[in-house]
Amino acid sequence: MRQxxxxxxxxxxxxxxxxxxxHRLMLKAGMIKQMASGIYTYLPITKLVLNNIEQIVRxxxxxxxxxxxxxxxxxxxxxxxxxGRWDAYGRELMRIQDRHDRDFALGPTxxxxxxxxxxxELKSYKKLPLTLFQIQTKFRDELRPRFGLLRGREFIxxxxxxxxxxxxxxxxxxxxxYNAYSNxxxxxxxNYRAVEADSGAIGGSHTHxxxxxxxxxxxxxVYTDGSNYAANIEKAACPVPEPVETNSSKEIEKVExxxxxxxAVLAEHLDITVxxxxxxxxxxxxxxxxxxxxxxxxxLNDIKVKSYFKTDDVDFATDEEIRNxxxxxxxxxxxxxxxxPVYLDHQVRNMQDYPTGANESGYHFVNVNHERDYExxxxxxxxxxTEGEMAQDDSGPVKFMKGIEVGQVFKLGTKYSESMNLNVLxxxxxxxxxxxxxxxxxxxxxxxxxxxxxxxxxxxxxxKAVTPFDIHIITANPKDDEGVKIAEDLYESLGxxxxxxxxxxxxxxxxxxxxxxxxxxxxxxVIGRGAKEGKVEVKARRSEESMDLSIDDVLQYLEVNY
Ligand code: ATP
Ligand code: MG
Numbered sequence: 001m002r003q004x005x006x007x008x009x010x011x012x013x014x015x016x017x018x019x020x021x022x023h024r025l026m027l028k029a030g031m032i033k034q035m036a037s038g039i040y041t042y043l044p045i046t047k048l049v050l051n052n053i054e055q056i057v058r059x060x061x062x063x064x065x066x067x068x069x070x071x072x073x074x075x076x077x078x079x080x081x082x083x084g085r086w087d088a089y090g091r092e093l094m095r096i097q098d099r100h101d102r103d104f105a106l107g108p109t110x111x112x113x114x115x116x117x118x119x120x121e122l123k124s125y126k127k128l129p130l131t132l133f134q135i136q137t138k139f140r141d142e143l144r145p146r147f148g149l150l151r152g153r154e155f156i157x158x159x160x161x162x163x164x165x166x167x168x169x170x171x172x173x174x175x176x177x178y179n180a181y182s183n184x185x186x187x188x189x190x191n192y193r194a195v196e197a198d199s200g201a202i203g204g205s206h207t208h209x210x211x212x213x214x215x216x217x218x219x220x221x222v223y224t225d226g227s228n229y230a231a232n233i234e235k236a237a238c239p240v241p242e243p244v245e246t247n248s249s250k251e252i253e254k255v256e257x258x259x260x261x262x263x264a265v266l267a268e269h270l271d272i273t274v275x276x277x278x279x280x281x282x283x284x285x286x287x288x289x290x291x292x293x294x295x296x297x298x299x300l301n302d303i304k305v306k307s308y309f310k311t312d313d314v315d316f317a318t319d320e321e322i323r324n325x326x327x328x329x330x331x332x333x334x335x336x337x338x339x340x341p342v343y344l345d346h347q348v349r350n351m352q353d354y355p356t357g358a359n360e361s362g363y364h365f366v367n368v369n370h371e372r373d374y375e376x377x378x379x380x381x382x383x384x385x386t387e388g389e390m391a392q393d394d395s396g397p398v399k400f401m402k403g404i405e406v407g408q409v410f411k412l413g414t415k416y417s418e419s420m421n422l423n424v425l426x427x428x429x430x431x432x433x434x435x436x437x438x439x440x441x442x443x444x445x446x447x448x449x450x451x452x453x454x455x456x457x458x459x460x461x462x463x464k465a466v467t468p469f470d471i472h473i474i475t476a477n478p479k480d481d482e483g484v485k486i487a488e489d490l491y492e493s494l495g496x497x498x499x500x501x502x503x504x505x506x507x508x509x510x511x512x513x514x515x516x517x518x519x520x521x522x523x524x525x526v527i528g529r530g531a532k533e534g535k536v537e538v539k540a541r542r543s544e545e546s547m548d549l550s551i552d553d554v555l556q557y558l559e560v561n562y
Contacts, residue, residue: 001469001499001500001501001502002502002504003501003502003503003504003505004504004505006044006501007030007043007044008029008030008031008043008044008045008515008519009030009033009043010028010029010030010514010515010518010519011027011028011030012514014028015027015028018148019146019147020146020147020148020150020216020448020452021216021451021452021455022147022148022149022150022216022448022449022451022452022455023147023148023149023150023448025451025455025459025460025518026046026148026149026448026451027148028459028518029045029459029460029518029519029520030043030045031043031045031046032046032148032149036153037145037153038142038145038146038151038152038153038154039145039152039153039154040148040149040152040154042444044468045468045519046447048468048469049447049450049462049466049467049468050156050443050444050447052465052466052467052468053188053443053446053447053466054135054156054158054443056184056187056188056465056466057135057158057184057441057443058135060180060181060183060184060187061131061133061158061160061180063180063183064131064173064176064177064179064180065129065131065176066131066132066133066160067130067131067132067133068132068133068134068135069132069133069134070134070136071107071110071113071114071117071134071136072107072113073106073107073136073137073139074096074104074105074106074107075104075105075106075107075110075112075113076102076103076104077095077102077103077104077105079112079113079116079420080093080105080112082112082116082419082420083111083112083115083416083419083420084419085112086105088312089105089108091141091143092108092140092141092142092143093105093106093108093140093141094106094108094139094140094141094153106139107136107138107139108138108139108140109138109157109159109438109440110134110159110161111161111412111416111436111438112416112420114132114161115416115417115420115422115436116420118130118163118422118434119417119420119421119422119423122163122422122424122434123424123425124424124425125165125424125425125426125427125432127424128163128164128165128169128424128434129162129163129164129165129169129170129172129173130162130163131160131161131162131163131173132160132161132162133158133159133160133161133439134158134159134160135156135157135158135443136156136157136159137154137155137156137157138154138155138156138157138159139153139154140153140155141153147216147448148448149444149445149447149448150216150404150445150448150449151218151445152444155442155443155444155445156442156443156444157440157441157442157443157444158440158441158443159438159439159440159441160177160438160439160440161436161437161438161439162174162177162436162437162438162439163422163434163435163436164434164435164436164437165424165426165432165434165435166435167435169435170411170435170436170437173437174206174409174411174437177409177437177439178194178208178409181194181210181407181409181439181441182194182210184407184441185210185212185406185407185446187465188446188450188463188465188466189450189453189454189463189465189466190212190406190446190449190450190453191212191213191453192210192211192212192213192403192406193210193211193213193221193223193230193401193403194208194209194210194211194230195208195209195210195211195221195222195223195230195231195232195235195403196208196230196231196232196235196236197209197231197232197234197235197408198232198234198235198303198304198307199307199410199411206410206411207408207409207410207411208408208409209232209403209405209407209408210405210406210407210408210409211230211232211403211404211405211406212403212404212406212446212449212452212453213401213402213403213453214402214403214404214449214452214453215402216402216404216452217401217402217403217404217405218402218404218405219232219233219234219402219403219404219405220232220233220400220401220402220403221233221400221401221402221403222236222385222391222398222399222400223398223399223401224391224393224395224396224397224398224399225396225399226391226395226396227391227393227395227396229391229392229393229395231392233301233384233385233400234301234303234304235303236384236385236391236392236398237381237385237392238346238347238381238383238384238385238389239385239389239390239392240346240381241346241347241349241350243349243350244350246350246351246352246369247352248352248353248367248369248372250353250367251367252336252365252366252367252368252369252373253365253366253367254358254363254364254365255270255363255364255365255366256362256363257269257332257362257363257364258362259362260331260332260362260364261330261331261332262331263277263278263279263296263297264296266296266355266364267296270355270364270366272355274296274297275295275296275297276296276351276354277295277296277297277354277355278293278294278295278296278348278351278354278355278356278368279293279294279295279296279298280292280293280333280334280335280356280357281293281294281300281316281333282316282317282321282322282325282326282333282340283305283314283315283316283317284314284315284316284317284321285305285309285311285313285314286311286313289317289321289325289340290309290340290341290342290343290377291333291335291338291340291341291342291343292305292342292343292344292345292382293335293342293343293344293345293348293356293370294345294347294348294382294383295345295347295348295351295383297386298345298347298383298384298386299383299384300382300383300384301382301383301384302314302315302316304380304381304382304383305382308380308382325340326338326340326359327359328357328359328360328361329361331357331361332357332358332359332360332361332362332363332364333356333357333359334356334357334358334359334364334365334368335356335368335370335373335374336356336358336359336365336368336373336374337359337374338359338374341377342370342374342375342376342377343376343377343378343379343380343382344370344376344378344379345379345380345381345382345383346379346380346381347383348370348379349370349379352369353366353367353368353369354366354367354368354369355368356368385398387399387400404445404448404449404452405442405445406441406442406445406446406449407439407440407441407442407446408439408440409437409438409439410437410438410439411435411437412435412436412437412438413435413436414433414434414435414436415436416436417433417434417435417436418433422434422436447466450462450463450466454520455520458514458517458518459517459518459519459520460518460519460520461520461541461542462520462521462522462541464522464562467520467521467522468499468501468519468521469498469499469500469501469521470498470499470500470521470522470523470562471494471498471499471500471501471521471522471523471524471525471558472500472501472502472503472516472519472521472523472524472525473487473490473491473494473500473501473502473503473524473525473527474487474503474509474512474513474516474524474525474526474527475487475503475504475512475527476509476512476526476527476528476529477509477528478504478505478506478507480531482531482532483527483528483531484504484527486527486531486536486551487502487504487527489551490525490527490536490551490554493555494525494554494555494558497555497558497559498558498562501519501521503515503516509528513526517541520541521541522540522541522542522562523538523539523540523541523558523561523562524538524539524541525537525538525539525554526538526539530548534550534551535548535549535550535551536548536549536551536554537549538554538557538558540561
């Protein structure tokens with residue numbers, strides 16, 4: 001492709017409003033143009049790379065028996081009402097009306113669509129298992145679209161759905177998909193981990209997220225060096241200490257704590273460590289409220305709370321709710337003398353003689369002991385693990401890394417087949433709900449994640465598997481007719497073997513080199529001063545290794561080295 005005919009509007013300046021490296025590089029390299037918040041036009045370079053990623057995804061889906069389809073973007077409201085998600089999905093669901101005032105959603109995901117398709121077509125278990133997939137634009141009205149294609153409001157996803165008549169079959173496809181995803185992310189050269197993730201309030205299901213490791217990642221991956229244990233911090237289980245008998249003889253006592261609103265200040269005031277304090281969280285769970293006590297230095301994990309109480313409808317009680325419940329303010333809350341059910345994090349279980357708020361501004365109790373001074377409904381894991389604690393599989397202390405979720409595999413079970421009546425007749429002629437799995441790859445997000453980990457201070461360095469072109473031919477001096485002739489010949493001969501971008505523009509050499517570094521093709525061939533002696537420069541983008549070769553040797557050199 002001649003660059004004069006391409007559309008690659010590179011930028012010299014560094015865009016100020018782009019918060020992530022990949023976003024900056026994509027803007028500078030002329031790959032995307034923002035049309036509205038989180039909504040982009042994919043320019044030619046981006047489109048070529050997306051095509052390559054999609055091709056890899058297709059191959060891996062086909063290899064595990066996936067069959068490609070294409071479903072509508074417009075989803076009738078009725079289907080989403082059947083699943084209960086018209087309301088439950090909230091404001092992230094984009095909604096529109098047609099000329100007859102009928103409501104539609106712009107599909108953020110396609111469980112409803114595909115379940116409706118299959119329930120009309122599928123009658124017998126004999127047609128199972130079945131795996132269908134599509135690569136398509138999805139719409140989510142994200143609260144904070146950002147980082148370019150990493151979190152868009154309109155983005156490309158590969159979504160696959162599998163259907164089964166028994167658990168063993170679902171397990172098998174899940175494993176196949178897990179492996180296919182591993183292949184996909186290895187092939188596009190992402191440094192990734194498959195991590196155990198939370199399956200939401202429904203529980204019981206099984207899910208892994210594929211995380212590309214990158215500092216900009218919004219997820220925290222918990223892992224150890226001692227094994228292949230890795231989990232999303234939302235899910236990573238905290239160690240549970242052996243319960244020990246606590247038997248305190250100290251009297252509970254109310255003390256003045258003027259102006260004390262945090263555990264750190266409380267610890268200072270009482271001359272103890274933060275680890276020796278507790279914090280009391282009031283949670284709204286549906287229409288009820290509960291108290292959860294944690295050690296002062298720990299953080300509540302609302303995902304674990306949701307999964308414990310088996311509902312998504314969980315939130316921190318507001319200041320007003322707390323005032324109504326306890327006639328107290330945050331900072332002075334505690335479990336003594338309250339009607340609320342009290343739950344303890346495992347880590348509080350072995351504490352004794354600790355301070356808690358007195359539900360009265362400026363006062364705390366000290367020497368508090370659970371079971372003695374207040375009742376406990378249950379002990380569980382309600383917090384985030386911290387770095388250095390023992391991993392769930394005892395393989396050593398956990399470490400943290402940041403990750404970008406590029407894919408997820410999920411056993412849905414019968415969630416949609418039950419709510420939407422997708423049944424088949426089993427071997428005994430009984431009607432049973434179909435088991436389902438769903439599997440997503442963020443195709444456009446994957447592109448950004450690749451750039452996050454393949455770049456240097458001059459631009460992008462494309463992995464060969466996804467690069468938009470293989471070779472960049474550049475004429476350093478477009479006025480040098482002899483050089484241009486050599487370039488044209490190389491463009492023709494190399495073009496038979498490789499995908500070549502030929503910079504034939506009437507630009508200064510400096511501009512061309514800077515653009516070439518930005519665009520980041522694996523090899524570049526420069527026709528410069530050496531052309532008179534029949535020499536050109538061949539340079540590898542990643543290793544920066546460069547060679548002066550005679551024109552006749554270029555093809556052979558590339559064949560050996562590319
Ligand atoms: P996130 O937690 O990042 O919002 P998600 O868990 O809601 O993502 P899924 O429903 O699992 O996303 O969608 C499958 C894949 O689609 C994700 O793994 C991710 O790679 C991609 N994806 C999701 N939301 C976006 C988005 N707003 N922009 C780009 N890609 C996205
Ligand atoms: Mg996900």
